[in-house]
């Protein structure tokens with residue numbers, strides 16, 4: 247599918263603010279893909295569709311997790327975790343996007359996981375640092391992303407874990423595993 251067609255599809259599904267966020271992720275991800283040498287077409291589709299399912303009814307997303315035998319843990323760590331895996335499922339079903347690299351980047355964009363592909367890392371980081379984001383610590387990750395994508399990932403994942411812990415919210419195990427994987431690899 248062409249990027250412009252994908253953009254038309256998500257524009258219909260997302261409120262304007264989320265669509266503008268998606269455009270920011272697209273621009274940032276394409277930039278990182280050029281820097282790190284990742285297929286531009288794959289990065290474009292993964293970026294445009296990453297939040298495709300964000301505004302689906304929670305019950306519908308939970309039903310898909312159950313019916314499609316996805317990881318049960320997705321039902322236990324907060325509703326925010328549903329839209330990645332469900333989005334990957336829906337873009338395959340509805341638009342015939344079968345490229346597993348693209349689907350994985352959509353699937354894991356919220357939680358991360360150990361041993362992420364470069365495409366997954368780029369979507370994760372682009373989601374975190376796109377120009378419309380303005381939270382404490384974002385500038386440091388923007389700078390790291392230009393030097394060392396793994397360093398950017400360690401900082402953003404660690405910020406997210408800290409953020410969840412401060413609010414006494416549960417942390418999805420794959421996110422902790424992603425952090426450990428990156429730290430152990432550094433040594």
Ligand SMILES: Nc1ncnc2c1ncn2[C@@H]1O[C@H](COP(=O)(O)OP(=O)(O)O)[C@@H](O)[C@H]1O
Nearest residue numbers: 297323324326327355356357406416417418421
């Ligand atoms: N590892 C995690 N475990 C549990 N909840 C998480 C985790 N990572 C992110 N979240 C929740 O998901 C929200 C962000 O989802 P994400 O897909 O990264 O962003 P977006 O809002 O752009 O869709 C966070 O605000 C947080 O509440």
Ligand SMILES: [Fe+2]
Nearest residue numbers: 296297355356
């Ligand atoms: Fe998201």
